[in-house]
Amino acid sequence: MSPPDPPREESVLRPPDAPARIDYERALNPQQLAVARAGGGPMLVIAGAGSGKTRTLVYRVAWLVENGVPAQAILLLTFTNKAAREMLHRAEALLGGAVTVTGGTFHHAGLLALRRHGHAVGLPRGFTIADRGDAADLIGTVGGEVFGKKEKGLPRGEVLLDIVSMAANTGRSIADVVEQRHPSHGDLVGEIERIAGIYAHRKQSLGIVDFDDLLTLWLRALKENEDIRLEYQRRFAWVLVDEYQDTNILQAELVDLLAGGHRNLMVVGDDAQSIYSFRGANFANILRFHERYPDAKIFKLEQNYRSTPQILELANASIARNRAQHAKELFSAQPPGPRPLLVALPRPEDQARYVAERIRNLAAGGLPPDDIAVLYRSHFLSMELQMELARRKIPFEVRSGMRFFEQAHVKDATSYLRIDTNPKDELAWKRVLRLLPGVGKVTADRVWAGVCASADPVGDLAEGRVGVPKGSVAAIRDLGRALATVRSQRDNPCGQLEAVLACGYEQHLQDTYENAHARVQDLRTLASYATRFPGTGEFLSELALVSGGAEGDVARDGTPEKKIVLSTVHQAKGLEWAAVFVIWLVDGRFPDQRALGEGGEEEERRLFYVAATRARVHLELCLPVMAREGAYGGVIQRQSRFLEELPAWLTTPVDVRGDSSRPGGRRPETGAGEDDDNRWMDGDSDWS
DNA sequence: CTCAGCCTTCTTTTT
DNA sequence: GAAGGCTGAG
Numbered sequence: 024m025s026p027p028d029p030p031r032e033e034s035v036l037r038p039p040d041a042p043a044r045i046d047y048e049r050a051l052n053p054q055q056l057a058v059a060r061a062g063g064g065p066m067l068v069i070a071g072a073g074s075g076k077t078r079t080l081v082y083r084v085a086w087l088v089e090n091g092v093p094a095q096a097i098l099l100l101t102f103t104n105k106a107a108r109e110m111l112h113r114a115e116a117l118l119g120g121a122v123t124v125t126g127g128t129f130h131h132a133g134l135l136a137l138r139r140h141g142h143a144v145g146l147p148r149g150f151t152i153a154d155r156g157d158a159a160d161l162i163g164t165v166g167g168e169v170f171g172k173k174e175k176g177l178p179r180g181e182v183l184l185d186i187v188s189m190a191a192n193t194g195r196s197i198a199d200v201v202e203q204r205h206p207s208h209g210d211l212v213g214e215i216e217r218i219a220g221i222y223a224h225r226k227q228s229l230g231i232v233d234f235d236d237l238l239t240l241w242l243r244a245l246k247e248n249e250d251i252r253l254e255y256q257r258r259f260a261w262v263l264v265d266e267y268q269d270t271n272i273l274q275a276e277l278v279d280l281l282a283g284g285h286r287n288l289m290v291v292g293d294d295a296q297s298i299y300s301f302r303g304a305n306f307a308n309i310l311r312f313h314e315r316y317p318d319a320k321i322f323k324l325e326q327n328y329r330s331t332p333q334i335l336e337l338a339n340a341s342i343a344r345n346r347a348q349h350a351k352e353l354f355s356a357q358p359p360g361p362r363p364l365l366v367a368l369p370r371p372e373d374q375a376r377y378v379a380e381r382i383r384n385l386a387a388g389g390l391p392p393d394d395i396a397v398l399y400r401s402h403f404l405s406m407e408l409q410m411e412l413a414r415r416k417i418p419f420e421v422r423s424g425m426r427f428f429e430q431a432h433v434k435d436a437t438s439y440l441r442i443d444t445n446p447k448d449e450l451a452w453k454r455v456l457r458l459l460p461g462v463g464k465v466t467a468d469r470v471w472a473g474v475c476a477s478a479d480p481v482g483d484l485a486e487g488r489v490g491v492p493k494g495s496v497a498a499i500r501d502l503g504r505a506l507a508t509v510r511s512q513r514d515n516p517c518g519q520l521e522a523v524l525a526c527g528y529e530q531h532l533q534d535t536y537e538n539a540h541a542r543v544q545d546l547r548t549l550a551s552y553a554t555r556f557p558g559t560g561e562f563l564s565e566l567a568l569v570s571g572g573a574e575g576d577v578a579r580d581g582t583p584e585k586k587i588v589l590s591t592v593h594q595a596k597g598l599e600w601a602a603v604f605v606i607w608l609v610d611g612r613f614p615d616q617r618a619l620g621e622g623g624e625e626e627e628r629r630l631f632y633v634a635a636t637r638a639r640v641h642l643e644l645c646l647p648v649m650a651r652e653g654a655y656g657g658v659i660q661r662q663s664r665f666l667e668e669l670p671a672w673l674t675t676p677v678d679v680r681g682d683s684s685r686p687g688g689r690r691p692e693t694g695a696g697e698d699d700d701n702r703w704m705d706g707d708s709d710w711s
Numbered sequence: 712c713t714c715a716g717c718c719t720t721c722t723t724t725t726t
Numbered sequence: 727g728a729a730g731g732c733t734g735a736g
Contacts, residue, residue: 401723463714593724
């Protein structure tokens, strides 16, 4: 991760016996140095891809602390919890001791704030967080209740949530969002508004907050209560925001409020990497920062430590097509490497075979498998490749699609704990009830009604005091007992999960799934992960807010085996690999057809830019020439516009024709040196 | 009246 | 592959 050019922290830091002193001049280039040692006041840092942004932020934190800023006075807002953790660890290493900087995502900070001040906006103690799926279920249910199932045209829960969420995150009206994103539902605006109102109410009464609430309620608490606002402004005299290009209006407003008193605000970002507008991110936040802060100092980090000049040239040429951006030109600090390959293959299966074969070659040439990645626009585009890799027994790790914590068995098991921390959590109750044999929607509703009416629902269920259909009496009683056991382990999330397994859930998994063993294993791993939390509430909140399955701790099998990485471009942000394959560069896939709305093309191009700049040395851009499209057998695909608009000399074309039974073609089995490999990559286009 | 199983359809990106 | 819709069995 750290660029090779400036010396690493450790070597600079600790001459034996000498007190730790940080040599900023040696560790940073002049642009980085200016950022790290800037004074107070608002500042905007435009940090190009691979320009040592994280490093600079880490040194900035260190510099502040060394110059007398108490670490507790620093607030570091990042895009993922992982990024925050990494920075804090590195700052700690640099300063040679614990650093009590507060850091995390906006949502995480919102959660902490609401745990403390939630009462100010009407939140009950011990509220639970509904993830995206839960929230969609809930609002869908509300929609069904309000208009009956017969209302045909009523959008599904996911769509409803999408609308409501987008409205919340962009500060626009529901009517506005519907008109722009779901014009087909234009005649239902009134209904949707009503549903949104009831949904908000329902969350309140169930003690549930969704992701958006973590921001909107926090913001409300700050806006409406001067004492709370002042408390935060005093406590966090220095505010640092990473990935500012992906903040939305709510987040920008939060930042403005938090930094409102002291104005020691530093935002860091790269407008060329803004790729979250679908989530309400507002590109204008970074483009127009100086309008809100006319006195802001602007810094740029343009020296790229990651990629070869060849890769950077390609990325620069692509992004130059975008109009809306801060002017900047990245230049490489790396020695030249092979030109990126442009590989056209007949069909998706050939593409999969080609990539698998190339991966084998690169690995045989000495490249560690975990330094190789395959990136794609959408998760489902990785299916053929996954099958191909599995067939060849090449170990891989998928960092897209269903996340660990969204898998059915994880949600099932944690629902028991959610009931324990928040007995009003309707979603958790219904989820658990529906697991029981003979219990469907109707019975679940009936039991839930009983639960609502009861002062001690768990006891009533265990004693059979809730009226249920004959067929499920025993199952429901067992559930009551299971919940009682879970309750007996209160605030021991690990023990609670074990209890869930022991009280029948393990049996349920065995009866239901082919891969029951792996799922039980997952839950055991989760249970041991849970031991690090002081209570069940903390554990559950953390689960809802963790990003992705890439959190090392909870990998399905604890094997440290080096695996190649398959990832969406979105999830690859901030990461890098020696070799990167971008697949499915077909117009309509990447760029994605549905994303090509207004302003969509530029965002897709930024996405392509992000993909290309993940590569250090090898970059291969792949596409199938022909692919199935719906019912049609083979349709000729137009190559991605992002490839067409590139000057030809930037890439080396590789045309892999026809039904080669040996998709590997010629390969460098001999002397697996890097030279060898480069030569092979550069010239070789005779594949058939 | 309730549930489960089989059918079709359509696949964006995520805190 | 998973979610909604329809059907038949209990």
